[in-house]
Amino acid sequence: MMIITCTRRLQFCAGHRVYGHENKCAHLHGHNYVAWITAQAEALDAVGRVIDFSVLKQQIGTWIEDHWDHGFLYWGEADKEVGKILTDMKTKAYAMPYNPTAENMAHYLLTHVAPLALTGLGVCAVKVVVQETENCSAEACL
Numbered sequence: 001m002m003i004i005t006c007t008r009r010l011q012f013c014a015g016h017r018v019y020g021h022e023n024k025c026a027h028l029h030g031h032n033y034v035a036w037i038t039a040q041a042e043a044l045d046a047v048g049r050v051i052d053f054s055v056l057k058q059q060i061g062t063w064i065e066d067h068w069d070h071g072f073l074y075w076g077e078a079d080k081e082v083g084k085i086l087t088d089m090k091t092k093a094y095a096m097p098y099n100p101t102a103e104n105m106a107h108y109l110l111t112h113v114a115p116l117a118l119t120g121l122g123v124c125a126v127k128v129v130v131q132e133t134e135n136c137s138a139e140a141c142l
Contacts, residue, residue: 005126006049007038008056012069016100019079028072028082031132035064035109038127039118051123059117060109060125073100102138106130110140 015030037060041050074082076095086093098104106128114125124142131137 003040004044004050005038005040006051006053006056007036007127008053008060010035010037010057010061010064012064014068014070015072017074017079017082018101019075019099033105034131035106036127036129036131037109037114037125038129039123040126041123045122051121055121059121060114063113063117064109067094073105075099102130102132102136103140106138106140110142 012033012035013030014033015028017028018025020026037056039051039056044050071092071094072086073094073096074086075098076083077097083093083095096104096108109130110125110128114128118124127139127141129137129139
């Protein structure tokens with residue numbers, strides 16, 4: 001059986017800190033992130049696509065823009081001090097259910113965001129890559 005997928009590249013800027021990190025990433029800092037969302041369907045549509053690329057951008061890119069882009073990601077459970085500071089500053093912030101590493105961000109997009117964003121469209125996300133810098137990326141796959 002042949003498997004056909006399509007991938008959409010999405011860019012966003014966000015700050016984070018890796019709670020408990022042993023080096024400089026323990027400090028507040030930011031990245032120009034790139035996320036690749038790979039979708040798969042049981043069959044191609046009448047046009048011959050898994051899904052139109054613009055639909056992936058609209059569905060998942062809009063979620064990223066609304067929640068993460070130009071905001072600050074932090075581990076809501078463990079990093080309550082940063083959460084309070086961000087709230088007091090009225091800064092756009094997103095409390096992650098776990099440490100906001102590139103690995104956890106890819107996992108969250110794949111297992112939480114994409115399933116909700118793609119509901120009813122006949123496709124599912126099967127892989128998400130989050131690139132934190134030109135040299136560093138993390139991948140989550142189903």
